[in-house]
Amino acid sequence: MRHLLNLIKRELGSAPGQYLWLIIMGMVFLTLLSVFQGQRTVTILLVIGFSFVYMTWGLIHHGRSRTLHLKNVLEYIIIGFTFCFIILLLLGK
Amino acid sequence: MNQLKKWLAHFFLPGETNNFQAKTLHLDFLSVYLAIALILVSFAKTNLPAFNQVLGVATDISITRLTELTNAERQQHQLAPLTYNERLAEAARGKAQDMFAKNYWSHYAPDGTTPWDFILAAHYQYEYAGENLAKNFMFSQGVIDAWMNSPTHRENMLRPQYTEMGMAVMNGMLNGEETTLVVQMFGRPTTATTVVSSQSPEQSQPVVLAKHTTAAAPGNFLSFDLIIAFIVLLMTVLIADFYIAGKLKIVRLNGKNLAHFLFLGFVLAGLLLFITQGSISHYAAFIKPN
Numbered sequence: 001m002r003h004l005l006n007l008i009k010r011e012l013g014s015a016p017g018q019y020l021w022l023i024i025m026g027m028v029f030l031t032l033l034s035v036f037q038g039q040r041t042v043t044i045l046l047v048i049g050f051s052f053v054y055m056t057w058g059l060i061h062h063g064r065s066r067t068l069h070l071k072n073v074l075e076y077i078i079i080g081f082t083f084c085f086i087i088l089l090l091l092g093k
Numbered sequence: 094m095n096q097l098k099k100w101l102a103h104f105f106l107p108g109e110t111n112n113f114q115a116k117t118l119h120l121d122f123l124s125v126y127l128a129i130a131l132i133l134v135s136f137a138k139t140n141l142p143a144f145n146q147v148l149g150v151a152t153d154i155s156i157t158r159l160t161e162l163t164n165a166e167r168q169q170h171q172l173a174p175l176t177y178n179e180r181l182a183e184a185a186r187g188k189a190q191d192m193f194a195k196n197y198w199s200h201y202a203p204d205g206t207t208p209w210d211f212i213l214a215a216h217y218q219y220e221y222a223g224e225n226l227a228k229n230f231m232f233s234q235g236v237i238d239a240w241m242n243s244p245t246h247r248e249n250m251l252r253p254q255y256t257e258m259g260m261a262v263m264n265g266m267l268n269g270e271e272t273t274l275v276v277q278m279f280g281r282p283t284t285a286t287t288v289v290s291s292q293s294p295e296q297s298q299p300v301v302l303a304k305h306t307t308a309a310a311p312g313n314f315l316s317f318d319l320i321i322a323f324i325v326l327l328m329t330v331l332i333a334d335f336y337i338a339g340k341l342k343i344v345r346l347n348g349k350n351l352a353h354f355l356f357l358g359f360v361l362a363g364l365l366l367f368i369t370q371g372s373i374s375h376y377a378a379f380i381k382p383n
Contacts, residue, residue, distance in 0.1 A: 004332070007339035011351050022352060026359035033363050038229045038372025041270040047363075054356045058348060067346065071120060075348035078123040083360050085130035086320060087368065090231070 018061050025053045040091055047091075051084040105330050106337055113343045115334045117327070118350075154273060156182075156260045158233040163250060163258065163277070166241060170251050178280065181259025184208075184215040185276040188224070192274060193265035200224055200378040208378050212278060223249040223279035224378040228272050229371030231317070236275055239370065245377040252379070255279040273371070321364065328357050 012019050029050040036042040058076030062068040099110075107113040116122060164174035188211045191202060200208055208224040225246050230236045240246035249255075261276045335350035337343075 003340060004336050007336060008351065010339075011335075011349070019351070019355075022355055026355060029359055030362055030366070033367040037367050037370050039270070040229055040272065043368060047368075050359070054352075058352065061349065061352070069346055071346060072348045074120055075123065075353075078120070078127050079348075079353055079356065082123070082127045082130050083324075083357070085127070085134050087360070087364070089130065089134050090317070090320065090364070090368065 015061060015065065018057070018064070022054070022057050025050065025057070029053075044088060044091055047084055047087045051080040055080040105333065107334050107341075107343060113338065113341075113345055114347055115330050117330050118334055118347075154230060154233055154236070154262055154275065156262055159236060159260055159262070159275065159277070160258065162233055162237040166237060166250055172251060172253055173256070175255055175258040175279070178217070178257040178259050180215040180217040181212065181257055181278040181280050182261060183259070184211040184217060185259050185261035185278045186263070187211040187214060188278070189261045189263040189265075189274045189276045192276075193263070193267060196267060198226075198228065198267060198374070200226065200374060200376075208278070209380055212280065217280055218283045219280045219380075220283045221252070221254040221279070221281040222380050223252065223255065225249050225275075225277040225279075226374040227275040227277075227371055228267070228373075230273070230275065231369040231371075235370050236373075239373045240277075240377075243373060243377070245379075246373060249277075249279060249377040249379055252279065254281050254381070256281045317369070321361070324357055324361050324364075328354055328361070331357070 029046060032046050033043060036046070055076045059068070059073060062072050102108055103110045104116045107115055111119070160175075160177055167174055188208060191206065191211070192198065195202055195204070197203055209219070209222055212219055212222050225240055227236045227239060230239070237250075240250055257280050259278045259280075261274070263274050263276075265272060265274065267274070331350045331354045335354070338345065338350075
């Protein structure tokens, strides 16, 4: 467990600003979901928006660390779209 | 047993056989997840009930379940359970249809129609009557919890004067978006009324069932629990993969597991906390004799 925490600290420490930005965007996502609870259209827009924020984060992060590669880009895009579609399915869209 | 261990290690842990990344995180597997999600979304848009029944998502907004949960709450508070009344159900359906037709979300219609007008139109003469409204919930328990957490709605649900209840669950367009409405009508008939023999929710047939009224049936491919389990499994694999790759100091070209983990964590939190919850009216409606 301690080793895992050290690995996480090292990873977060390698790009603290970028990870902080991702966490803040996540908190904003949850806050807006709570504020607009029950409004399907807004929920759908928030889910799509957060997925795009996440994909953009991946591009910027890997671009800055000079590890931008098609494989990495596809990973973020596929994961982002997969869970976007799963939530849209749940919302009945 | 060894074969099983090797198989599990190949799919869930980085090692020599999977190019030092869990197979479930490889691009080909991720593409399969996306393809399945796309197929399910495409089928959900079809009007083929057979496909929707098998490939639809199972949630449990249903009149039967809502009635059970309401009476369970009443029993917990030492109150008599409410009998399901078809005339009140008809009033609830009338109210839901009116809300969709006139595009309003309120106990009182823009033209002044009250909930009591619908009850009287269904030929139910009441001594006491009440109405609770909810929209866009995915689960019946969420509706009941929201009503119980609201003082006026809770008062309605636990009012000892009520003896009967009727419900409607309907899908339609409200304020430009697809909405699932729940209307709950309470009543106590006047002593002079010939009370319609009350039917259980199973015997009465609502005119329109909400898309999500299908309770989790064995035939449904996808359940909410399955989606949650899939997200949790993927998060576990990501952390395990991250840990082992870090420990073995494996250098590889792939996305950041921690970022994926955070994204899925926020998606999971959103799903569990907010997306399954809808909204209820600001207050409950109640009428009593002067």
